[in-house]
Amino acid sequence: MRCPSGPPCGPICTNEAVESLLKTTKAEISTLKEKLNTLSSWMQIQVPKVEDGNNFGVAVQEKVFEHVTNTRTKIEAFQTALAKYSNERGDAVAKAAKSPHVGDYRSLVHQLDQYLYCELRLIVTEIRNIYVRNE
Template sequence: MPKFGNTLPKMDDVFKSHPKPEVMKDLIAAHRLRAIDILQNVMPAKILEITDLIKQEENPSSPFYKGQIFELSYTKPKLSQPATGDAYQGAEVTSLTDKPVLPVDISALSIADAPEVGGVRMGQHWFEVVKVNENQMKCNEIVFRELEEIHMLAQDLKVWLEMEIPVVEDGNSFGADVQTHLISQLADAYKKSNTMQNGVRAHHGDRLKLATDWAKYPNFEDYAAAIANSDRFDHFLIRSFLRSILQLYAGLLTKFERNWSKVINPKGTHETGGMY
């Protein structure tokens, strides 16, 4: 026998009585203020900021300088083997003519006898190091921050706009269709920001894979060129992302401005409960 017998709970009065009626009112009020700030202040400021970053491609002191790809960090990555003995300090393996270096006090140990130094067990293994591309790290940090910001701004606008959609009914729905289109554009913006973030993250994964293989086969000199080409592509990609971010900001702001009357008054009336 069903728990409620022949009687089922009625749903008619679900929205006639709210235990906390202020929750949705406070939420939409807060997000309206947030939306006003984003559209009036934040987005125009971000457009100026991204435009300035793109202009830095002509500035030799900027990490975004397009000539960075001709600097040593982008043209000649090196596989190094740090050593503990003074005789080996600064030794690097950069070509077939260089003699590989193993610290004597490490290579002479067997795995069984290996002591722990600073929590790391010493033994018969290599200590190949490929230094990070510091300039690319600076670029990545800046663009990562910009991508996180546009993602959150788009999310905040989407939360607000979802609450402004009017009652669904037949006829006179053009304004609501505009709102729905803008919601779709906001969702597309933060999805694109996620895709670009994955592109930025791939920089480290690509170098890790190449450097790991290089450490396994140090006499194969193509790895240095592969890392150099990968870094140069990443620098091009990060500059391209700046333009994509600018496009997202400018496109969203333009769409909101040109369709603003439909956004805030989708039914073409002045009913209480509209945005203004």
């Protein structure tokens, strides 16, 4: 456990379980984002020629491209949420260190860790769903 020297009531350690899951999830998000970018680039260079009366291929490709774009937006929202957690936890730890007599600050740190754990489960489930989605 990585624990800095902390206030008299004890340091607030890094939550190793959450950090490990966070690292793995960030890697999965990064991999998925790269794959979506590659797919998006490939689709853009494969645009079929628009012909009179038969634009079905173009319409299908536009719909798929829209789906890929929406998925990439969702993945970017996951990245933003994970970055927000680090900032919020850092603020809560700083408050707990500054006011060690206020137990609610220490409790807040643990609540943030629990919240992120649940969020990571949802994010990983959604990543799995993105890979297996067949729409």
